[in-house]
Amino acid sequence: MSESVRQILDRLQPDAYRGRLGKVYTDTSDFMRITGGDVIALDQQHYLVLRDEVERSYGIEDPKYWVKRCRHLESGERRLLKLVFHEKFTLQMGELKILCYRSPRKEARILDLVRKDSRFMQGFSAEDEKGNNIRVLDIIKGKRLDNWIYALDVDHKTYFQAYLPEILQKFIVSCQAIQYLHARGEKHGDIRRDHLWVEHGSGDYVWIDFDYTFDFHENPFGLDIFGLGGLLLYIVGKGFYSPKEIDHMYGSDKDGPHIKQEDFLLVFKNRLTNLQKIFPYIPENLNRVLMHFSSGTRVYYESLDEFIHELRPCLKNLA
């Protein structure tokens, strides 16, 4: 007869605090039922579910019922378990509508590909008794890069001189990490600000969440490249600048910058790309890289090789 949650806890974590004692799950298909106090048994290892993961955006909490915060009872360490949730949805990016899929299979494959590569979140996948592909992930102790940058309490010029050189250097390492995936026919699939984290202690940048995929047959890596461009814009600007914010910066100053529509981002048309117009000390070569993502550009980056090739020399001008 299989063990109960109480018996498993008695055996593996006899001194731990006990809340609700739920059920032991070996089949995770019905993930909505699995909740705090249940145990997921996987490959003879046991994960006590603490709660559902929550994504916070603009002050709103969005529960992710298929992602469980757990304690690995054999080691006592925390883990994230991503259960199988096949989802197809349309992602709206400015004027673009992108049909996206959530693929456990893809994420499992990338976890294998990036094992022991500190530029990526770490973990492994295993199948439950019904063949569901569960990803067991280490929890990153750190902070989102954008929040980390936003929290720096300095003006832009100080940020630019004192912080950006190191941030840009590390960002290039993160770009090379994505380049590594592309070279092996894989894409991250969901490059956005909240998916690059700064790890406490090491200060390394770490990519998370690789389960999105999509179908662009003529430009399979286009969305990743555009995502990195957006992230670079945030990093260089220490935030995004909308027309309203620019007006606020300059008020009724007639000597303020003359900004045109082509100075804004190609996809999100309210984000200033031509940052040199408000921060004139931004070097020409760095601004030129940004402008390849603007509405006014005639030449796009077709690969990360091109993007990194032009971004790397910018470090010299910042030093």
Added chain:
Amino acid sequence: MDAHKILIAVDGSENSRRSIDYVSDILRGCGQYTIKLLSVEHLPDRDFFADDAAWKKACAQKRETLLSFLSDGKQMLTEQGISENMIHTDYIENCHSPLPGEPGYCSRGTSIALDILHKAKEEGFGTVVIGRRGVSKAEEFVFGSVSNRIIHSGSNCTIWVVQ
């Protein structure tokens, strides 16, 4: 390159239909030409599906749709008075297809445009015809565009873009 050899790349869309219409309008009563209707198999990725069975089913449907479109396209041309013996059809299978296939050149799925140009070069087509739906700058950056890539990468042939 032989200017009398015309390759029409089709994908089952309305734009492809317009390309076929355009070629039949231009060539009606114009003597000897060789026309090939070409379709490059672009199958849904295995990652989009929960299991192999669902993926194979979707691939089979896609292949059937494209092969049927090739057959319809040939009929459209003959109905416009172009002799049947001037018209050929060709289908480039995907290298990663789970369906049984013919040996020979297959598409790796990284660029339909380059597959079309490969075929044009290999078989000496002097004219390549492609439909275009018209994409925004943002769409071109993020999604890419088969017709734009053919325009930029094509050489030693004339390219007709039908919009």
